[in-house]
Amino acid sequence: MDTWRRRLVLALAAVLIVVIGVPFAAVFPLFRDDRALDAVVVAVALDWRDFGEEAARQRLQFELDHHQINKAVRDESCSLTADDGGTRRVSCAWRVEVELPGVGWRTTLSFESDAQIDPNGVLLR
Numbered sequence: 001m002d003t004w005r006r007r008l009v010l011a012l013a014a015v016l017i018v019v020i021g022v023p024f025a026a027v028f029p030l031f032r033d034d035r036a037l038d039a040v041v042v043a044v045a046l047d048w049r050d051f052g053e054e055a056a057r058q059r060l061q062f063e064l065d066h067h068q069i070n071k072a073v074r075d076e077s078c079s080l081t082a083d084d085g086g087t088r089r090v091s092c093a094w095r096v097e098v099e100l101p102g103v104g105w106r107t108t109l110s111f112e113s114d115a116q117i118d119p120n121g122v123l124l125r
Contacts, residue, residue, distance in 0.1 A: 023100050027109065030096060033070045034111040037092055040067065041078070045090045045115040045123065048080060056080060056090070072096045086119030 040063040048056035060078055078092035091114040099106045116124040 026098055026100050030070060030098070030109060030111070033067075033073070034113065036067045037069055037073060037111070037113040040064070040069075041090045041092055041113045041115040042123065042125075044078075044080070045088065045117050048088055048090065049117045049121050049123075053080060060090075070094070070096060087124075088117045090115050 040060070043063060044056050044060045047059045057080065060080075061075060064073060064075065064078075073092060073094045077094045078090065080088070080090050082088045091112070093110070093112045095108055095110045097106060097108050114125075118124055
């Protein structure tokens with residue numbers, strides 16, 4: 001009887017690992033890329049503050065290529081804007097459709113990263 005319970009627990013654990021692991025493996029790289037992009041927009045905003053807009057745009061292109069962030073994030077996905085008050089904003093937004101392997105379930109995930117520099121040069125998040 002003890003062997004039977006052990007086998008049942010192992011079988012249930014294996015099923016649970018597959019049920020949780022497959023979706024996690026499908027979306028984990030996307031969340032990792034989103035975290036990397038959060039750091040990129042901060043670096044770009046600081047470059048804009050310290051070296052100007054052209055340097056910030058070059059840094060953005062370099063960082064997107066260097067980090068090999070998801071192909072859904074292109075240069076057009078990001079914008080550098082300044083308002084009349086002098087606040088500069090670097091923002092990136094991207095969407096990707098995800099299909100869970102073996103299930104056929106599809107959904108669209110949206111991601112957004114944003115960093116702002118106030119008129120005094122202070123980084124705002």
